[in-house]
Amino acid sequence: MKINELIDSYLSEIESIRRYSQNTIKSYKTDLNEFLEYCNDNDRLELAKITERFLKTYLMILNEKELDKRSISRKLAAIRSLYKFAFQKNYIEENPVAFIQNPKSIRKLPEVLSTNLILETYKLADESEEKPEIVKAIFELLYGCALRASELCDLKISDLNKNKMQLKVLGKGNKTRIIPIGDKSLVVINDYLEKNPVISNNDYLIRTKKNDKLYPRLVYRIVNKYLSKVSDIKKKSPHILRHSAATHMLDNGADLRAVKEILGHENLSTTQIYTHVSIERLKSTYKKSHPKS
Secondary structure, eight states: OBHHHHHHHHHHHHHHTSOOOHHHHHHHHHHHHHHHHHHHHTTOOBGGGOOHHHHHHHHHHHHHTTOOHHHHHHHHHHHHHHHHHHHHTTSOSSOTTTTOOOOOOOOOOOOOOOHHHHHHHHHHHHHSSSOHHHHHHHHIIIIISOOOHHHHHHOBGGGEETTTTEEEEEOGGGOEEEEEOOHHHHHHHHHHHHHSOOSSTTSBSSBOTTSOBOOHHHHHHHHHHHHHHHOOOSOOSHHHHHHHHHHHHHHTTOOHHHHHHHHTOSSHHHHTHHHHHHHHHHHHHHHHHOTTO
């Protein structure tokens, strides 16, 4: 079997069977086609010719291109997934990527916003000419429920259970999770629904001004616009609200495993990054306010 045939088979698998998101598929396709080009340039199209040593040489070349370690790790993850698929399908007898480790990197701590700054965006929404209830609902679900932008866009009215104060969310890998909705979040959502009533349970929960489905780029534009008015942090994306929600929960004594379930993380180690953020915030507060600091 040739590497190009394997890549085509794998991309078809993750799109039609595993149902990965379009962004993930696009990223994998880009990284795997780049690897295919390298294999072609070095006359290594047959799977049998692609050895562990050859793969390590490829990673060295990526490093020489001065790619950051996170990008190299991402490209390696795509190749690792490809070969795991090949091994499971019995296309290969040995996995040449099995013992190749990711380059070590220092993980950057995510930026967070204070609760007061987030509340300030609500005041700005009330003063704008746009529909303030849309802006508030977007912020409330991204921050109040710690959602990803894509998860917010996919929410339907049937996913909202007002009696149990719960929200059913379809996350990464088509995994469903149930997360709680606070009283204040429910007030904002109810206000939105009163002004923008739905016709059936198949309607999307939050919609555009034209009553169409939300899309991530629009959510980004709205969040970026209002965060730009209240904060000077570098990244003003919807994910900052998710970072902030996780950090604030831990700051206020939330159990780490409970936060993991709310965020929909597969591994606890992913959630633990927010404990480091909280510790750094404590250190900063100590240095600013303690007379012995």
